[in-house]
Amino acid sequence: MFVQYQTLTLILLWCMSLDFSTLDALRTHHPAWRLLRSDHAPLVASFLHRVFVLPNVRVMAAADLAEALEDELYALRAQLDDERAFPKSATEYLTDWAAPDKGWLRKFYKPGTDEAQFDLTPATEKAIAWLVQLSERQFVGTESRLLTLFELLKQMSEGTEADPERRMAELQRKRDEIDAEMARVAAGDMQLLDDTALKDRFQQFTQGARELLADFREVEYNFRQLDRRVRERIAMWEGSKGALLEDILGERDAIADSDQGKSFRAFWDFLLSSRRQEELTALLERVLALPAVTEMQPDVRTRRVHYDWLEAGEHTQRTVAALSQQLRRFLDDQAWLENRRIMDILHGIESKALALRAGSPAGMVMEIAEPQAGIDLAMERPLFTPALKPVISSLALQAGDENIDPSALFEQIVVDKAKLIHHIRHALQDAAQVTLSELIAAQPLQQGLAELVTYLQLGSDVFSTVVDEAVAETITWQALSDTGEPVSRRAQLPRVIFMR
Numbered sequence: 189m190f191v192q193y194q195t196l197t198l199i200l201l202w203c204m205s206l207d208f209s210t211l212d213a214l215r216t217h218h219p220a221w222r223l224l225r226s227d228h229a230p231l232v233a234s235f236l237h238r239v240f241v242l243p244n245v246r247v248m249a250a251a252d253l254a255e256a257l258e259d260e261l262y263a264l265r266a267q268l269d270d271e272r273a274f275p276k277s278a279t280e281y282l283t284d285w286a287a288p289d290k291g292w293l294r295k296f297y298k299p300g301t302d303e304a305q306f307d308l309t310p311a312t313e314k315a316i317a318w319l320v321q322l323s324e325r326q327f328v329g330t331e332s333r334l335l336t337l338f339e340l341l342k343q344m345s346e347g348t349e350a351d352p353e354r355r356m357a358e359l360q361r362k363r364d365e366i367d368a369e370m371a372r373v374a375a376g377d378m379q380l381l382d383d384t385a386l387k388d389r390f391q392q393f394t395q396g397a398r399e400l401l402a403d404f405r406e407v408e409y410n411f412r413q414l415d416r417r418v419r420e421r422i423a424m425w426e427g428s429k430g431a432l433l434e435d436i437l438g439e440r441d442a443i444a445d446s447d448q449g450k451s452f453r454a455f456w457d458f459l460l461s462s463r464r465q466e467e468l469t470a471l472l473e474r475v476l477a478l479p480a481v482t483e484m485q486p487d488v489r490t491r492r493v494h495y496d497w498l499e500a501g502e503h504t505q506r507t508v509a510a511l512s513q514q515l516r517r518f519l520d521d522q523a524w525l526e527n528r529r530i531m532d533i534l535h536g537i538e539s540k541a542l543a544l545r546a547g548s549p550a551g552m553v554m555e556i557a558e559p560q561a562g563i564d565l566a567m568e569r570p571l572f573t574p575a576l577k578p579v580i581s582s583l584a585l586q587a588g589d590e591n592i593d594p595s596a597l598f599e600q601i602v603v604d605k606a607k608l609i610h611h612i613r614h615a616l617q618d619a620a621q622v623t624l625s626e627l628i629a630a631q632p633l634q635q636g637l638a639e640l641v642t643y644l645q646l647g648s649d650v651f652s653t654v655v656d657e658a659v660a661e662t663i664t665w666q667a668l669s670d671t672g673e674p675v676s677r678r679a680q681l682p683r684v685i686f687m688r
Contacts, residue, residue, distance in 0.1 A: 219291035219311035220318075231274070232285060232292060235260050237316050240308045244496045246405070250295075250304035254278040282306065310406040317398070383480035390481050397493045405500075457658060462621060462685065465498075495620070502654075601635050603642045609650060616688045621654075624684040625661045633665035640665075640679060647684055656683040 215221050223229055239245065239256055257278035265273050276284070286295035292312045296305055349355050372378070381389075472491055475481055611631050615622045624643055633639045640663060647653035663679045 219309060220315040222290065223292055223312060223315045224318075228274075228281075231260075231264070232312075233316050233319055236292070236308060236312060237320075241313065241316055244500065246500065247305050247307050250279075250282065250306060253306050254282060257281060308405060310409045313405055383483075386478060386480040387484060390475065390484065390486070394486065394490060397490070397497075400497060457656075462623065465621070601638050603635050603639050605642060605646065608639070608642060608646060612646065612651060612686055616686065620688045621685050623661070624686070625663060627686070628663055628665075633663075636665050636667050636677060637679065644684065647686060652687040654685045654687060656685065659683040 215225070223232060226232065235257060239248065239253065255278070261274050261278060261281075265271055274281075282293065283295075284290060286293040286306065291309055294307045294309050296307070297303070298305055346355075346358060349358070472493070476486065476491060612622070612627060615627055615630065624647075627643070628640075659682065660680055661683050663681070665677055667675055667677050669675045
């Protein structure tokens, strides 16, 4: 499920030898190589890069994509001064690019809709990324990558050290280095990065950010491949249902507990932290304001790249949820078909029995035991119990003169949803996201639990919310007891984050 297509490709390249037959098979069957060999490679790569990769678009409707491609074709024909250039229509080109023999786009239909949707395939994004690397860079930085590799080796070495004395010695060494650096800073001796070092590190950051966005599309691709394998296994299964479910759930658990699954979960937990997002925002603002970085003219989307990661991750999670729901419906359909087959067998038995009703079978058909007398003891017989007759009184309603207190009608609890929506939108004007506890801290609960439930309902109906199961929050409000005394109520629930 979380197996990275890029990681598998690198493992295959390391394990296999780049001989003639292997490379010839890749040239013939790999979609990325077929794209680079295509006569329309400049059109395909430039258009898909502009429409999908640059704005971080995950899915686009067929009508919108065809309209954008039609504008692109019109501009190219005017530029080439040839009306016969690119003779097909935009819809025909998109259908051709999504064909199995090309595999550059994925064409699918969302559940409940009849409009086609398009998305990039991981192979196409790899080919576009390789073409981007062909362009001449301002300079080739090596220092930051060497420091990164050295830091990774240190983390692996220190993270696997089981000797307490050596761990303490290493921590003491780091502490001495920090104390020495603090002393130098206090004395005014601060070592700053020069412009070359800043450009080197910023170039490595932007490259890693783009590769991370591409990894999300590969994760979705692996989810869909797993779903397809499970459906094929269900269709071809000949054993019992219990063994099938055990096999499927065992495979899903093994993939979720794999190295790729644990790494993706750790990344997602890190990204969902509001404190980490605020820290990333502050760091990006400070780095992008540096003169050396400004000279490089970075992409405008770099300022909100962490929000692009969050959006791509949410799209991946929604894809996983949709695949799980479709798999459940598929299993229900299989169960319905099996039940229908059982009913067909029973109906066949009944029809055959009715056909043989007129003719008596020859010979012995069945045997039963000899009849025996049934003995009932007198004390075992129950006594007679008369049935109870309900007595129904017929009363005539009369108008009364008593005064009824109408105060109960005015004690109903009514939660003002419009007021809560205005409060949430006002909080999201100053921040990209806000937690439920922060909303209640700014405006305490007045109607108690009913108001808290209304917040949760608005989070699912009106606003976009994310639930962090790893962090629990306690909501407190004041209420009145049965005796009229003020008491404090508390509710504990996972952290709920309202998104802009």
